Amino acid sequence: MYYDLNVPWTSREADLQRKISFLADLGYNLLALGQTLSGKFPRDITCPIPATLTFAVPPSVQILRRLTLVIQDSSQNHRIKDLTSHSSGYDILAVRPTDEKTLQHACGSLDCDIISLDLTIRYPFHFKYKMFSQAIERGVRIELCYGPGIAAFDSTSRQRVIENATALIKITRGRGLIISSDAANVLSCRGPADIVNLAAIWGLGQERGMEAVTKEARSCAVAAQIKRTSYRGVIDVIYGGEKPLKESAPTKQEKNQAKGKRKAAEMTVEPDKDNTDKPLSKRQMKKIAAEARKANSGNKEADDGQGKIQNGTQMDVDTTTEP
Template sequence: MYYDLNIPYAADNLGELKQTLAFLAELGYNTVALNHTISGKVPENITNQIPSPLPFSTPPSLHILRRCTVHLSDPAQNHRLNNISSAYDIVALRPTTEKCLQQACLGFECDLISLDLSTRFPFYFKHTTLAVALERGIKFEICYGAGILNSDGGASRRNLISNATQLIRVTRGRGIVVSSEAKRALACRGPADVINMAMLWGLGQERGGEAIGREARSAIVQAEMKRRSHGGVVDVMYGGEKPERPAQADKVAKAKQGKGKRKAEVLESQVADGYVSPKPISKREQKRQAKKARLEHTNKQEGEAESTWKDRPAPEASAPPEPLANGDGG
């Protein structure tokens, strides 16, 4: 699955947004995050500015998320950042100064740190600072849309390549998410093109695929865990409720159960009649049964012979010869 976690949402340009989402679906993306930007002080009452559902039809294969990006220029004015996560699916910070970047990495609760790499930074990225954010599970986002459009004569493209190379070198390629930040469909690129672009910045092919796949999914899952659980520890996935089954499903289940019973009865009758062997007989059992049959046959023959001898009639005794009369034969 491929992810694009930064598509700017503009209520006055819904026609272009609809074309962009349709084009992303054709390119092969599965999940897209619509982005609302807050500049300056975070309002007290935070409401989601992205309607759900959207006022136009979206491709059925595309999963839409809602994201909020806060521009950090003065950390003292952004003490309500923790309340944003309850209204949006993803919370991202875009620091503009080195002090804001340090505080975003060390203390602020967010899911992404999205740096505007198309501008020139007056400071260098430090591994010790960014490593703390990586240990907290925060991802760093690289947006390539400004470098694709290149509306300022090539300066944004040069800055994007230089800053992205430096960020990948400092983070050692870990925790990088690549998004488009495309305001028009013309700035979108397919997953294979994004991987090739990341390879030019110094990110390997495997890490480039993870930047629009596994790493982006990890940011979404962690953001959901923060909303649904306490400290990311306890999450009730299923409370044991038994779902209600429609009447038609019950009829089908009973019919299958009755069919299974009839099939079992037929099988038992076949086994009893000798048509089906319920269990294969081993060689040892075959020898034992053959020996038992021989013994029974022998015993039967001996019994028949003995009964025949007993039932045989006794021979009749012959009468003794009569004595000869006197004078006979004289």
């Protein structure tokens, strides 16, 4: 799955639908629609991005909602914790520091998901490995956006994008980086293969470049979701369905019957049913033989008597026929 965690949100539905459809055709499976706030934050920050878009979204694409805060002063950080809750309406919180002090605070202790730097400007300080390593150890991802460099009209902005991206890749050693589009229009969007090749020009290996749009981006989205739906990012309570009814455990009697162990009361058999199956004893065989002999002798006597009657009748017939 390919991820683009920074797709600028616009209220023009036609442009937004065209951009989402084009990114889906490029092969992206998860898109984060982003809103950017700068200056003084309002008292009540509400998410203008609806949970369900009014137009049809490709079925292979999942939509998240993101908020990017441009931090110009560390005193603005006291309300950021409220934006990481599930009730805020945002799935991902990104910060964009503008100076070294706010960047150091964001990398060290600020509760956010992504640190996204504006690569089109020149920073008056050098990036430090110790600063970014703290953010990576806390699970915060460093974002590189290629869209502003592609859409820039002057060569200076493109040069700044290349310089800053190369410096960040060198400082972080390619770890904890995600690459997003931040494309204002469809013409600035690129496919995953083009991003890997572009990252290779910046000095990021192909394996790390592929992880920047797959593994690292997925880890960022999953960690942000766990942070908002669990207790301190450790325990997540989810609905797993109704608990299945357990079958009653078999009793000892049923177990014995299953094993073929029958009680003494069950050992009584029906005589008519079981005598046909049991072999005959010697006494029964003798009794049956005696009854058979008796029946044979009775039949023999009956046959002898019938023969005598027939002989007597024949003799009478013969005597009457003589002259």
